[in-house]
Amino acid sequence: MSKRENRLSVTWPRELVRWFEREHRPMPWRSDPSPYKVWISEIMLQQTQVVTVIPYFDRFVGRFPSFEVLAAADLQDVLKLWEGLGYYSRARNLHQAARVLVEKYKGKPPLTAAGLRELPGIGAYTAAAIASIAFGEPVPSVDGNVLRVCSRLWGLETPMRDKALADEVRARLTPLIRKVNPSHFNQAMMETGALICKPRNPQCSGCLLSRHCVAFKTNRTDELPVVEKAGIVPHYRIAVGVVWKKGRILIARRAEKQMLGGLWEFPGGKQEKDEVLDETAVREIQEETGLAVRVGVPIVTVKHAYSHFKITMTAFRCEWLSGRARPKAAVELKWILPAALVDYPMPRATRRIAEASVIRSGKS
Numbered sequence: 469m470s471k472r473e474n475r476l477s478v479t480w481p482r483e484l485v486r487w488f489e490r491e492h493r494p495m496p497w498r499s500d501p502s503p504y505k506v507w508i509s510e511i512m513l514q515q516t517q518v519v520t521v522i523p524y525f526d527r528f529v530g531r532f533p534s535f536e537v538l539a540a541a542d543l544q545d546v547l548k549l550w551e552g553l554g555y556y557s558r559a560r561n562l563h564q565a566a567r568v569l570v571e572k573y574k575g576k577p578p579l580t581a582a583g584l585r586e587l588p589g590i591g592a593y594t595a596a597a598i599a600s601i602a603f604g605e606p607v608p609s610v611d612g613n614v615l616r617v618c619s620r621l622w623g624l625e626t627p628m629r630d631k632a633l634a635d636e637v638r639a640r641l642t643p644l645i646r647k648v649n650p651s652h653f654n655q656a657m658m659e660t661g662a663l664i665c666k667p668r669n670p671q672c673s674g675c676l677l678s679r680h681c682v683a684f685k686t687n688r689t690d691e692l693p694v695v696e697k698a699g700i701v702p703h704y705r706i707a708v709g710v711v712w713k714k715g716r717i718l719i720a721r722r723a724e725k726q727m728l729g730g731l732w733e734f735p736g737g738k739q740e741k742d743e744v745l746d747e748t749a750v751r752e753i754q755e756e757t758g759l760a761v762r763v764g765v766p767i768v769t770v771k772h773a774y775s776h777f778k779i780t781m782t783a784f785r786c787e788w789l790s791g792r793a794r795p796k797a798a799v800e801l802k803w804i805l806p807a808a809l810v811d812y813p814m815p816r817a818t819r820r821i822a823e824a825s826v827i828r829s830g831k832s
């Protein structure tokens with residue numbers, strides 16, 4: 469690298485920070501970057517886009533304005549406010565982390581990324597984001613967006629999923645972030661990945677990094693970063709029963725350690741080979757609750773994609789025939805009035821079934 473190139477290569481962090489300070493998008497946690505607000509926003513922003521997060525963030529900090537209030541809240545209320553945002557372990561960990569903070573740290577979070585990582589739900593990226601934005605610690609926060617920008621910028625060919633790539637990017641960014649405002653630098657990198665250096669069709673003509681960018685200069689923006697092809701995503705057919713008994717509906721609460729833990733759903737499960745869907749509903753309801761039911765008409769079929777699999781879920785109206793509901797797969801079963809369905813936190817697909825069930829019951 470020539471002296472001139474070397475000088476140019478170390479000026480881009482400063483230029484990027486200036487650009488961020490001029491052009492950044494207003495967000496509720498940016499106008500008041502208190503540790504609590506930064507924390508909530510960073511947890512919500514994992515796996516979720518800014519436009520989706522903003523209304524959730526506003527409602528959440530309105531209802532739970534501090535670590536203390538969050539720690540004292542019931543987990544069911546926290547999950548209810550999180551409903552629809554997905555990846556519910558984030559909400560459970562956040563709630564747990566608030567309790568640890570209040571009990572062990574007197575409500576004051578550790579000031580460094582290393583200290584923050586001791587808390588539930590805080591990985592390397594989130595710890596660095598909170599420590600840099602809320603406390604000004606010069607540690608690079610490296611997520612998928614930043615890995616993409618840096619792979620292109622420096623022409624790195626290590627696959628995205630390989631931990632060695634994150635290690636290398638962190639090592640290269642660490643001396644650079646020490647020379648600028650760490651909060652603004654990390655946010656500028658994230659913003660560049662989200663708005664300019666997008667996975668497809670990066671906006672190189674408007675990018676401050678283009679003068680230094682290997683991928684741009686060698687016309688390889690569609691080859692970098694190296695992304696290994698994902699395997700085939702499994703697809704499951706699911707049958708669930710909206711079981712009625714004397715004007716009430718049966719719902720089941722999932723164990724907290726399960727996926728979608730703490731949320732409520734209708735009993736049911738995966739279709740087995742050589743089984744028709746209404747048979748699946750009868751079998752699963754029997755296995756999960758001990759109840760015998762008569763299966764009626766299908767109410768609705770919903771499709772949903774999770775991170776590692778997809779489902780097509782058909783809900784049947786069912787009538788209770790015999791038996792006393794006992795939780796076998798779930799941790800709790802409840803017979804509730806249809807109007808109360810809205811009060812219970814549910815996964816998105818289940819919520820659609822609940823809404824369709826209430827509409828149908830109103831018509832019948």
Ligand code: SF4
Binds near residue numbers: 617666672675676684
């Ligand atoms: S020049 Fe293009 S490829 Fe390089 S960092 Fe900017 S947007 Fe990404």
